[in-house]
Structure formats: structure tokens, C-alpha cells
Amino acid sequence: MSASLLAVGALSTEFKTDQGRFRAVDEVSFSLEKGRTLGIVGESGCGKSVTALSIMGLVPSPPGYIVGGSIRFEGEELIGLTTERYQSLRGNRMGMIFQEPMTSLNPAFTVGDQIGEAIIRHEQVSQAESKRRTIELLRRVRIPSPEKRYDDYPHKLSGGMRQRAMIAMALSCSPDLLIADEPTTALDVTIQAQILELLAELRAETGMAIMLITHDLGVIAEMADEVVVMYAGRVIERAPAAALFASPQHPYTIGLMGSIPRLDLEQDRLAAIEGQVPNLVSLPKGCRFRARCPFAVAACAESDPPLIEVAAGHEAACLRAPLEVA
């Protein structure tokens, strides 16, 4: 574990709302090695974005608070880090891109200005040098005629181009970790593929690690080395990508994949997962997925199952795992 670039241990983040406190992220643990891609998958509201913001130290507070756990980045504990130190890591050693390229760039400043700002902030270079490097970055993320785009305002760029500009910004100081929070969700399918391809190429070129957050298993299949599946704030399955797709162990993961292995108990095919994500403010006792789970048994109502190793490097939080095909 000591060699991990990023090691998250039992991270919990809570939000205070008028309805009460709820735990958006509940004892989440995972690690990410240098140069690897970790996929975090789950439906909206499962805590994957809050996990990412917790790592970046960007959880809006109030109402959000990290209430426990540890986040070690390059061996340094991030929880409780001074603001000054955090600011010197963000955009420098760790970069982040967001779901909404249309609103993630500041409309009042040119694209070049916004990218160059990060370089000047962290590397104290001259204006001319930052411009040279920014244009180089724009070229690297395959933005056509980068010299011209440098002086464009964001509203002149398409969604795909803006996401490229965001990637250029995140990569401006060659970070070791890039957190990509649903980077392609807001984009057209053809553009999605281009952006993913670009991320893969850049990873190969730079050796950075990517934490890729998505609700799209197709994206995971294409990009990730390891996968963490989250449900209602918890990690419910963790496995190498190949193993996960070959034999998903948690019923939720199986549901996400849109198929169910034949079991003696259940014959139907499940196209969609029935029901709703439970309300995090008043969680039911027992397994959080129980109400929607076709495999649920009485014991599932007793306690929330911990992650257990079902195969080498493959963990699932389900009483019934490993689910054996009958």
C-alpha cells in the first residue's frame, strides 16, 4: 500500500441539510497506483462525485464535512492539510475535470488566460512562457489552430472543445493524478469517444494516474484497470476491470450490467434495476440494496455486509457472494 499514489481509507463525508445529516460517502476505501486508471461507477447520488471532491478538498462546506477516514496522496495525508498546502497541490500535482464543460470555464476570460493562470500560479513562469506552454497544451489536446483559440472566449468553443480546454488546464502542470468526473456525460457520443481516446493517449504519454468517475460501464470497460462500484455512499464491489466484467459479484453490479446469471431461485432477466436509491437521511437497517435486490434473503435485513474477498483481488459487499451460477 505504501507505494500507492492515492490511498483512500474509510473516507466518510457528511452533509447537513434541513432534512437532517446524511452520509454521502460512507467509509469508502480504495487505492490507485501510479499510471493506472481507476474507474468509479455508480448511479447519480451514490457518492462518487463527493468522493472526488473530498480528495480535491473541494467539498462545499457548509454544508459538507469530511467526518472520518484518511486520504493519502503520494504518502501525504490530505485530510486536515493546511489550505495553503492544499492549494499548492491542486492544479499542480492533482488536476480535475468536470462533467459540465459548458459551465466549467469562466465566461469572462479567454481560454488561454484560464489555462495559463494555472501554470503561472504553480510554476511562477513569465507571461510569455505561460502563453507558449498553453498553446503547446492546446495542441496536445488536439484543439485546432491553438494560437487562435488561445484568445477565444469559452462561448466560442463547442462542448467537446471546451472539455479539451479543461483537460489542457488540468494537465498544465503535469499532475500525477487526474480526476475526471463524468468527463463525457454531457457530450455527444462521437465526441465522447474522442475525449476518452485523448485521455488514454495522454495517460500513456505522461504516466499519470486517472480516477475516472462515470455511470457508464461502457466507458469503464474501455478505460479502467481497476473498478470500484459504489451504491448509496458505500463501496459495494471492487475488482480488476477484467474480473468485474467476467464475473460480477454484487447483485447491483449485475443489475448495472443489465443481466443476471441464471440461478435456481430466479429465472427472469433483469433489464433495469427496479426501485429507487434509498434516502440517505433515513437509511433502512441492513443491506442498502436489499429493497431492490432480486437475491435478497431474510439475513440481508440484519446488517450491512462488509466487503469480503470473493476471489483474489476481488471484493464484494454481499452476504450471498460469491454468487455461483447454479
Place this chain on the structure above:
Amino acid sequence: MLTYIIRRILISIPTIVFVSIVVFGLQLLLPGDPALALAGEERDPQLIAELRRIYHLDQPIWRQYLIWVGNVLQGNLGESIRLKMPVGDLVTAKLPVTMQLASMAILIATCVGIPMGIVSAVKKETILDYGANVVALSGISVPSFWLGIMMILLFSVNLGWLPASGFVKPSESLSQNLKTMIMPAFVLSSVTTAIFMRHTRSAMLAVLRSDYVRTARAKGLREPRVIFRHALRNAIIPVVTLGAIQLGELMSGAVLTEQIFTIPGFGKLIVDAVFNRDYAVVQGVVLCTATGFIFLNLCADLIYFLVNPRMRG
């Protein structure tokens, strides 16, 4: 850019024409006959008829309007019946006083209201935020005449720091001028300060939640740069536009303030003119104020255009 400005200016023309009709029509609503008022106690019918002829009061209304517009276009706003002075001269004499008052008020509102709005947005739901909101609410709800009287009581009567009323031209003594103007400007600014504070606060709150502010933080920028460069630059756009319109509001708000502090500005001029049925003065002053208002609105649009890159296409 140029076509936008030209189009915007052309749109202003029908507005000004409409305003001139309303301004001219206003006098018809005022009770009383100016010829009778001028003729004095005796009410000599011959004198009245003569006065009607001189001031075109015997003409049909549309002709009176055209005569008036024709004169206005030549820079002749008519003559004050009471003061026997060209209205143009009165306006040029009084306008700078009111403009100074309104400019000082907008300066105070900007220097107090906008920083207060920023602080209360950044320190949302803290004692600073609540304090700023109380100040803003008082600014809106305390009547200016009351605030004016209380300030006179405190600073003039009790402390003796500032003169209670009167006006000194800046050309005579700038320090005396500022001494006479600071209280009225403060009283006049109170509502605008509150409006600036509230608008800055809500605009900042919206912007601070925006994705691009999160991006700025994700870049590792320090908080002052995030707030003043990335957030304020966007939050200030609606406030700047509002400011130009508020300046127009202040010109009319000055009427009351000038009465309280007996400052010889536009406000006093128009109030005296209305009481004396001095139509030419009323028309001249209202027309100037309305045109000024339209001009400031035009400025507001152009400023909005300049500070907002999305508008530049």
C-alpha cells in the same frame, strides 16, 4: 459592436419623442391658468389676452407642442415666467449641483454597498452577513427625510461638525463644498447602498456556487483571486448595469434631499416651479431629467456590452 451601438441609439429616439409628449402634456393636468397667475390681483382681461398671445396659450395644443419642440431643438427651453430667466440658464446653473450630489451618492453607494455585498456573500450566514443585511434593510426602510433630520441633529446640532444646510460652490471652496454636500449625499445614497449590497450579495452567491468558480479552486488558486477575479468579475456585471439606472433614480431622489438640506439644485428648482405653475421650467427640468435617464440607460446597456464578452459575439 458599432451596429449594436447605432441600433441602441436609434431605439432611444422614439423614447425621447414619447417623453417630450408626456412632459408637454403634463402641464395640461396641472390645475390653474398661468395667464391668470401672471396677471396678478387685477385680472385685467386685456392683459390676460396679451399674456395668452405672448406665451401661445391661445393656440391649439398640438401647435403649442410643435412650437415648444421647435424651440427645444434650437436649445431654447423657454423662459421662466416667474424668474424672468431663460430656462436653459436655470438648468445649466442648477444641474451641476444635483449631478454632484447624485455622483457623490453613487460613489458612496459603490464604496459601501458592493464591498458589503461581497463580504456578506463570502461570509454567508455569519454575524457579518446578518449585520450587512440589517444595514441594508435599514437603508431601504428608513425614510430619507427622517435619516436626514437625525443626521442634522447629530452632526450639526449636537456635534457641530457639519453645517445643517446651505450650499457652497466647489469653485469657491472645495472643502466647504464637501462639508455641505457629504450629509445630503449620504442620505441620498442610503437606498442605493442597500440595493447595491443586496444585488452584489445575491449575484456573488450565485457565482460562488458556479462550476467555473469550482474550476478556479481546482486549479489551486488562492481564495482572494478566486473571489475577486473569477467570481466578482461575473457577479459585478448586473450590478454595473443597475448602477447606471440607479444614477438616474438618484437624480430624481435628489428632489427630497435637496429640500431637507436646502440645496439649490434641480429638485428645489422643480418643486418651486410646480408650486408657481412655472410650466416652462417644469417642462425643461423634466425633459432634461428624462433625457438624462434615457442616456444613462443607454450607458448601462453599453457598459453591459463592454463587460460581458458573450455579448461581443
